[in-house]
Amino acid sequence: MAGRLDGKVAVITGACSGIGLATVRRFVEEGAKVVLGDIDDARGAEVVAELDATHPGATAYRHVDVTDPTEVEALFAAAKDTFGSVDVAFNNAGISPPQDDSILDTDLEAWRLVQEVNLTSVYLCCKAALPYMLEQQSGSIINTASFVAVMGAATSQISYSASKGGVLSMSRELGVQFARQGVRVNALCPGPVNTPLLQELFAKDAGRAARRLVHVPMGRFGEPEEMANAVLFLASDEASFITASTFLVDGGISGAYVTPL
Numbered sequence: 001m002a003g004r005l006d007g008k009v010a011v012i013t014g015a016c017s018g019i020g021l022a023t024v025r026r027f028v029e030e031g032a033k034v035v036l037g038d039i040d041d042a043r044g045a046e047v048v049a050e051l052d053a054t055h056p057g058a059t060a061y062r063h064v065d066v067t068d069p070t071e072v073e074a075l076f077a078a079a080k081d082t083f084g085s086v087d088v089a090f091n092n093a094g095i096s097p098p099q100d101d102s103i104l105d106t107d108l109e110a111w112r113l114v115q116e117v118n119l120t121s122v123y124l125c126c127k128a129a130l131p132y133m134l135e136q137q138s139g140s141i142i143n144t145a146s147f148v149a150v151m152g153a154a155t156s157q158i159s160y161s162a163s164k165g166g167v168l169s170m171s172r173e174l175g176v177q178f179a180r181q182g183v184r185v186n187a188l189c190p191g192p193v194n195t196p197l198l199q200e201l202f203a204k205d206a207g208r209a210a211r212r213l214v215h216v217p218m219g220r221f222g223e224p225e226e227m228a229n230a231v232l233f234l235a236s237d238e239a240s241f242i243t244a245s246t247f248l249v250d251g252g253i254s255g256a257y258v259t260p261l
């Protein structure tokens with residue numbers, strides 16, 4: 001049976017865990033070739049070895065710190081050199097460290113770290129991916145923002161929320177700018193998803209998790225595979241009229257005023 005991404009080459013950052021890893025698996029199942037970018041080299045090698053068993057040669061791992069322009073350029077060049085094109089960029093790496101909290105307690109160092117990893121990284125990845133896509137006159141960029149880009153969170157992480165607002169605005173602007181050149185750019189806005197990032201955030205404070213959960217109409221956190229399916233859709237030609245969108249996959253959280261108990 002034909003795959004929904006047959007013939008496409010994708011670059012995925014933050015590919016070794018959570019949403020990125022689930023998307024690597026889903027993309028490979030649908031026929032894509034995928035270059036995984038991450039800082040977790042040991043895990044990267046394991047994932048490629050595991051996927052080689054079922055989909056030989058479909059994946060390659062490359063070390064990338066998404067805050068480093070040279071490494072980011074090399075990541076996208078590796079996709080072109082190894083697999084022949086850059087059709088999909090899922091710019092997804094992000095962090096949510098505990099030092100990023102209320103504005104009253106967050107120092108400049110913590111603020112800057114989160115801006116670099118979550119926002120500057122997306123600028124760098126889009127800048128590196130676009131020349132390949134513009135030359136082909138086709139491509140799909142999906143940048144991971146968050147539901148906190150469209151609404152205030154009761155559990156503040158000031159730099160994280162600001163960074164995701166930046167990712168959303170940048171994605172919208174790029175989507176508009178390149179719409180007539182065959183390149184679509186969308187912002188994936190997940191609700192809270194059950195990944196190591198979320199688990200780390202709530203590990204020390206169960207009350208904080210409960211405060212977030214109460215706002216989700218579906219009454220549960222999302223699963224990484226549910227994000228991967230949305231990214232698959234945005235990456236595929238099925239989404240050919242979708243660009244510059246705020247693509248919320250959030251269990252209804254952004255639509256809720258009060259939630260049923």
Ligand SMILES: NC(=O)c1ccc[n+]([C@@H]2O[C@H](COP(=O)([O-])OP(=O)(O)OC[C@H]3O[C@@H](n4cnc5c(N)ncnc54)[C@H](O)[C@@H]3O)[C@@H](O)[C@H]2O)c1
Binds near residue numbers: 016038147
């Ligand atoms: N989990 C959630 O609830 C949630 C909700 C909304 C948005 N998001 C966003 O989704 C994205 C993925 O989050 P996740 O929950 O899957 O996280 P995760 O912690 O499970 O995975 C993040 C991955 O990014 C990698 N990474 C971290 N810093 C990096 C760097 N400098 N360079 C390259 N790779 C780096 C990590 O090694 C890891 O493999 C993030 O942008 C996050 O902000 C997550």
